[in-house]
Amino acid sequence: MTAQRSVPAALGAPVLLRTAAELDALRRPAGARRVVVMTMGALHEGHATLIRTARSTAGPAGQVVVTVFVNPLQFGEAADLDRYPRTLDADLAVAGAAGADAVFAPSADEVYPGGEPQVRITAGPMGERLEGAARPGHFDGMLTVVAKLLHLTRPDEALYGQKDAQQLALIRRMVRDLNFGVGITGVPTVRDPDGLALSSRNRFLAREERRTALALPRALFAARDRLAAQRALHERATTTSAHADRVAGLAALGEIRAAADTQAVALARPGGGPAAVRAAARLVLDDAAREQPPLALDYVALVDPADFTEIPDDRDQGDAILAVAARVGATRLIDNIPLTLGALT
Numbered sequence: 001m002t003a004q005r006s007v008p009a010a011l012g013a014p015v016l017l018r019t020a021a022e023l024d025a026l027r028r029p030a031g032a033r034r035v036v037v038m039t040m041g042a043l044h045e046g047h048a049t050l051i052r053t054a055r056s057t058a059g060p061a062g063q064v065v066v067t068v069f070v071n072p073l074q075f076g077e078a079a080d081l082d083r084y085p086r087t088l089d090a091d092l093a094v095a096g097a098a099g100a101d102a103v104f105a106p107s108a109d110e111v112y113p114g115g116e117p118q119v120r121i122t123a124g125p126m127g128e129r130l131e132g133a134a135r136p137g138h139f140d141g142m143l144t145v146v147a148k149l150l151h152l153t154r155p156d157e158a159l160y161g162q163k164d165a166q167q168l169a170l171i172r173r174m175v176r177d178l179n180f181g182v183g184i185t186g187v188p189t190v191r192d193p194d195g196l197a198l199s200s201r202n203r204f205l206a207r208e209e210r211r212t213a214l215a216l217p218r219a220l221f222a223a224r225d226r227l228a229a230q231r232a233l234h235e236r237a238t239t240t241s242a243h244a245d246r247v248a249g250l251a252a253l254g255e256i257r258a259a260a261d262t263q264a265v266a267l268a269r270p271g272g273g274p275a276a277v278r279a280a281a282r283l284v285l286d287d288a289a290r291e292q293p294p295l296a297l298d299y300v301a302l303v304d305p306a307d308f309t310e311i312p313d314d315r316d317q318g319d320a321i322l323a324v325a326a327r328v329g330a331t332r333l334i335d336n337i338p339l340t341l342g343a344l345t
């Protein structure tokens with residue numbers, strides 16, 4: 001049956017659409033903005049935050065559509081696809097409570113009526129780095145379904161989480177390179193109180209595995225704190241006369257070594273170099289590799305948000321993303337944090 005209805009912005013059960021025809025028949029009130037959140041289901045508070053942001057972006061007269069589709073094209077290991085959680089009833093409740101008007105949850109046959117698509121989006125060089133290297137073909141599959149879902153849902157704006165930073169960067173790039181004419185918004189990562197980024201895959205972690213997995217956010221925060229500490233030291237040393245007075249005082253007391261050390265700290269690179277950032281993160285991850293159960297590091301990388309290439313050690317200005325991926329037991333987790341190098345005011 002075709003759903004021929006337009007839905008109010010009131011919080012409640014969203015209309016469930018299973019086919020492209022039903023989605024087509026979803027009336028868009030004149031002038032209303034349609035905002036889309038794409039998910040693979042098993043909705044958690046990270047998704048709810050995206051949906052609430054979509055609701056406020058769309059406004060009370062606008063329309064929020066959530067897609068739920070576990071896209072086989074972006075999975076490498078069949079086991080990963082098979083065990084991906086599928087919880088549609090609970091997802092409808094979460095989506096409705098967060099302000100979704102409609103949930104589009106098609107079958108694989110509905111999305112790929114001709115079987116595996118022969119023509120696909122190619123993610124290019126950015127799609128071969130980090131996550132792309134670890135999961136060959138993943139980003140081609142992801143972009144192909146995102147392109148299809150954008151065509152099917154025809155939104156004014158689509159929202160994606162910064163937790164999947166490389167995915168977000170690639171979607172922005174596809175939309176720009178191929179003139180999709182849709183706005184793309186990134187939403188900051190939502191974390192549990194202990195720091196772990198929310199992810200549908202967290203449910204697979206046993207209690208001890210979760211304890212080990214906390215090394216991911218700890219490593220990112222340690223690197224961020226290291227950057228802040230070096231910046232503060234440098235700022236204090238260069239913006240007050242107290243430092244010069246201290247050096248002179250130590251030298252006058254004959255404490256030449258201490259004076260030299262203090263001088264060295266003051267001359268440290270303004271934001272702390274990329275190498276210091278990576279080292280601070282690695283220290284935490286190396287410790288976690290000796291935990292029981294151990295953390296198996298896949299990568300930790302400080303990259304340029306524009307193309308996900310590694311930031312060279314001699315760059316001390318500009319935006320960066322510190323990204324990490326690791327396995328704990330059978331579960332693979334990713335996380336990242338945005339950083340600004342050398343931002344001295």
Ligand SMILES: Nc1ncnc2c1ncn2[C@@H]1O[C@H](COP(=O)(O)OP(=O)(O)OP(=O)(O)O)[C@@H](O)[C@H]1O
Binds near residue numbers: 039050159162189190
């Ligand atoms: N913790 C989070 N904070 C913000 N956005 C998130 C978070 N987790 C997922 N998202 C975003 O929600 C959207 C749908 O993601 P998805 O359904 O793959 O969930 P997921 O929790 O990332 O699952 P998994 O990590 O198992 O793939 C994506 O744009 C993703 O970046």
Ligand SMILES: CC(C)(CO)[C@@H](O)C(=O)[O-]
Binds near residue numbers: 039
């Ligand atoms: C964007 C997406 C819904 C495409 O399948 C998926 O990669 C996800 O949930 O992040």
Ligand code: BAL
Binds near residue numbers: 074164167
């Ligand atoms: N959240 C990114 C989708 C994936 O892991 O396949």
